Amino acid sequence: MSNEPAVEPRWLSDEEQFAWQCYLHATTLLEDHLDRQLQRDAGMPHVYYGLLVQLSRAPRRRMRMTELAQNAKITRSRLSHAIARLEKNGWVRRENCPSDKRGQNAYLTDEGMRMLEKAAPGHVAAVRAAIFDRLSPEQVGHLAEICQVMTEGLQPQGADLPWLR
Amino acid sequence: MSNEPAVEPRWLSDEEQFAWQCYLHATTLLEDHLDRQLQRDAGMPHVYYGLLVQLSRAPRRRMRMTELAQNAKITRSRLSHAIARLEKNGWVRRENCPSDKRGQNAYLTDEGMRMLEKAAPGHVAAVRAAIFDRLSPEQVGHLAEICQVMTEGLQPQGADLPWLR
DNA sequence: CCGACGTTGTTAAAATTTAAATAACTCTCC
DNA sequence: GGAGAGTTATTTAAATTTTAACAACGTCGG
Numbered sequence: 001m002s003n004e005p006a007v008e009p010r011w012l013s014d015e016e017q018f019a020w021q022c023y024l025h026a027t028t029l030l031e032d033h034l035d036r037q038l039q040r041d042a043g044m045p046h047v048y049y050g051l052l053v054q055l056s057r058a059p060r061r062r063m064r065m066t067e068l069a070q071n072a073k074i075t076r077s078r079l080s081h082a083i084a085r086l087e088k089n090g091w092v093r094r095e096n097c098p099s100d101k102r103g104q105n106a107y108l109t110d111e112g113m114r115m116l117e118k119a120a121p122g123h124v125a126a127v128r129a130a131i132f133d134r135l136s137p138e139q140v141g142h143l144a145e146i147c148q149v150m151t152e153g154l155q156p157q158g159a160d161l162p163w164l165r
Numbered sequence: 166m167s168n169e170p171a172v173e174p175r176w177l178s179d180e181e182q183f184a185w186q187c188y189l190h191a192t193t194l195l196e197d198h199l200d201r202q203l204q205r206d207a208g209m210p211h212v213y214y215g216l217l218v219q220l221s222r223a224p225r226r227r228m229r230m231t232e233l234a235q236n237a238k239i240t241r242s243r244l245s246h247a248i249a250r251l252e253k254n255g256w257v258r259r260e261n262c263p264s265d266k267r268g269q270n271a272y273l274t275d276e277g278m279r280m281l282e283k284a285a286p287g288h289v290a291a292v293r294a295a296i297f298d299r300l301s302p303e304q305v306g307h308l309a310e311i312c313q314v315m316t317e318g319l320q321p322q323g324a325d326l327p328w329l330r
Numbered sequence: 331c332c333g334a335c336g337t338t339g340t341t342a343a344a345a346t347t348t349a350a351a352t353a354a355c356t357c358t359c360c
Numbered sequence: 361g362g363a364g365a366g367t368t369a370t371t372t373a374a375a376t377t378t379t380a381a382c383a384a385c386g387t388c389g390g
Contacts, residue, residue: 009286016297019305022312023296024215027192028238029319039378045346050189065369073193078347080370085346102355102368121174131188132181134314142307144184147191149299154194204348210376230339243377245340250376267338267385 037126042119048082052116055108062107195295202291207284213247217281220273227272
């Protein structure tokens with residue numbers, strides 16, 4: 001009846017354990033810090049700010065809901081709520097997608113653009129102060145590589161094209 | 166009336182921009198992944214699991230609320246709610262602190278310990294699969310260094326001893 | 331001792347996030 | 361053409377997190 005293979009799990013080495021601890025501390029502290037900074041200076045959490053940035057970079061400052069959700073790595077449901085809130089602030093508006101009647105575009109209003117331009121310098125400064133002004137260029141490179149490897153593992157390219165694997 | 170110094174903000178370089186994007190993707194995907202893994206296999210989010218781990222490593226499997234909150238990098242308020250929930254599961258219990266009548270200890274019950282032992286292998290496997298089995302030992306070292314630097318910036322040692330700075 | 335001030339932990343209310351269900355639509359295959 | 365399967369976005373309810381306020385205790389100086 002034993003359906004457990006009873007393999008001794010491979011625990012983390014001391015180095016790995018230590019790195020994992022560091023990672024958890026750093027990421028939760030940073031997330032927290034940026035959330036507070038943006039809540040204070042822009043009246044929204046970091047995730048919401050990220051949505052505005054995405055929109056601002058998109059052609060005609062608009063994007064399909066699903067695409068936006070994927071880029072921001074959040075669920076469509078969460079995005080729906082978030083956009084609803086940003087609409088209340090007047091920073092984002094919705095419109096029907098011309099080509100797909102199921103679809104919606106979210107677009108950044110002029111007001112939203114202005115708010116973003118006002119908030120961006122402070123946010124960049126916070127990110128700089130927390131990371132890029134503290135790391136050597138080599139470390140920045142390492143960080144990017146490491147994160148790329150992690151992302152690959154968590155979101156194998158072609159994850160949405162399972163028949164290709 | 167201009168109280169803004171009107172300094173051109175130092176934007177991120179392309180490398181920094183790229184690294185930042187990678188960082189955000191990787192960290193949100195990992196957080197998400199581990200939350201789901203633990204919700205599925207242990208019926209709780211990652212933060213809660215971390216609390217049980219902390220308690221399991223503490224002497225006599227108990228710890229003061231504030232200390233636990235600090236180690237887990239969460240607010241005391243959030244911890245209160247979390248412990249309340251874990252108490253309902255029977256995994257944690259509270260007790261008055263003998264030496265300070267304001268204080269409370271949270272301690273891990275036997276039942277909680279068993280659940281932790283049951284959940285740990287799967288969680289370690291998930292962490293390995295996402296990170297440590299994908300990174301070289303050098304990269305693990307780099308990650309730890311980078312995160313240490315970040316943590317220093319966000320939580321300068323002596324932050325709770327401001328008179329020493 | 332007393333009072334001011336800081337600490338510890340909780341609570342209530344509001345905001346956000348997640349999970350599950352649903353409505354509306356598109357696409358493919360017969 | 362139309363049934364069935366998948367997609368898109370939203371909604372509802374439950375869970376979690378945040379914010380602000382609070383009660384109770386400890387500490388320190390006068």
